[in-house]
Amino acid sequence: MLFTKFAPSLISLFSLAAYTVAVVMPVRSELESRVYPRATESIQSGSVFTIHNVKADTVVDLSAGDNTTVTGWSLNGGKNQQWTTLWSGESWNFQSVATGLYLGIVGTPGNGTNLTVASTPTAWDIWHDTVNETNYRIFVPNTTVNWDLWGYGDATSGDPITLWGTWSGIHQTWRFVQV
Numbered sequence: 001m002l003f004t005k006f007a008p009s010l011i012s013l014f015s016l017a018a019y020t021v022a023v024v025m026p027v028r029s030e031l032e033s034r035v036y037p038r039a040t041e042s043i044q045s046g047s048v049f050t051i052h053n054v055k056a057d058t059v060v061d062l063s064a065g066d067n068t069t070v071t072g073w074s075l076n077g078g079k080n081q082q083w084t085t086l087w088s089g090e091s092w093n094f095q096s097v098a099t100g101l102y103l104g105i106v107g108t109p110g111n112g113t114n115l116t117v118a119s120t121p122t123a124w125d126i127w128h129d130t131v132n133e134t135n136y137r138i139f140v141p142n143t144t145v146n147w148d149l150w151g152y153g154d155a156t157s158g159d160p161i162t163l164w165g166t167w168s169g170i171h172q173t174w175r176f177v178q179v
């Protein structure tokens with residue numbers, strides 16, 4: 001009696017659970033999806049990072065010499081290598097801890113366009129890399145161009161960071177280390 005009374009509600013509980021799992025469980029493509037500030041992400045609005053190229057292990061560096069040139073440089077602990085990630089509501093801005101200026105581009109987005117900084121924020125999309133989800137790619141929103149360390153990830157300090165059409169090269173992927 002007790003069993004028959006319980007059985008249907010157990011069944012509906014299980015099917016509810018199965019339904020919830022089916023609806024809520026992220027599929028692989030969603031895990032790889034665009035980064036926005038949610039509990040499961042390490043990139044949050046207002047956090048400060050050094051941003052390491054996965055191939056070269058140099059970091060995104062704002063030249064202390066001119067406060068404008070952005071290149072890959074070996075990690076030195078300087079504030080000119082630290083970037084605050086700020087969520088605008090639909091995209092990310094990167095603000096220099098050293099100067100308060102924002103990562104942007106020189107000219108129009110395309111292969112070989114250099115990164116620079118500007119006083120007005122530039123919108124960026126951050127995505128998990130599809131091959132290694134602990135790493136990231138940073139895109140001009142709604143385009144296929146993402147950050148690329150020039151020369152297939154040349155580790156020489158002062159190597160330009162440009163935009164380039166996405167392909168499998170790991171020098172287009174970046175590791176965020178919170179400061």
Ligand SMILES: *[C@@H]1O[C@H](CO)[C@@H](O)[C@H](O)[C@H]1NC(C)=O
Pocket residue numbers: 064065066067098099
């Ligand atoms: C770069 O910016 C910093 C912080 O605003 C400032 O102290 C420094 O003098 C600037 N350097 C140059 C070369 O403009």
Ligand SMILES: *[C@@H]1O[C@H](CO)[C@@H](O)[C@H](O)[C@H]1NC(C)=O
Pocket residue numbers: 054132134135175
């Ligand atoms: C993913 O990339 C990180 C570096 O950011 C590296 O430590 C790790 O070994 C990589 N994982 C795989 C499976 O290649």
Ligand SMILES: *[C@@H]1O[C@H](CO)[C@@H](O)[C@H](O)[C@H]1NC(C)=O
Pocket residue numbers: 123141142
């Ligand atoms: C990118 O595309 C989405 C969806 O089409 C749109 O909502 C968004 O405003 C676009 N972003 C930019 C920066 O154009």
Ligand SMILES: *[C@@H]1O[C@H](CO)[C@@H](O)[C@H](O)[C@H]1NC(C)=O
Pocket residue numbers: 069071106112113114158159160
């Ligand atoms: C990009 O910057 C590098 C130096 O960092 C410079 O040699 C190159 O001419 C620049 N490219 C463009 C298209 O401005």
Ligand SMILES: *[C@@H]1O[C@H](CO)[C@@H](O)[C@H](O)[C@H]1NC(C)=O
Pocket residue numbers: 111164165166167
């Ligand atoms: C930009 O680079 C990508 C990847 O290498 C390539 O597929 C694309 O054709 C290039 N675009 C132009 C306009 O050269």
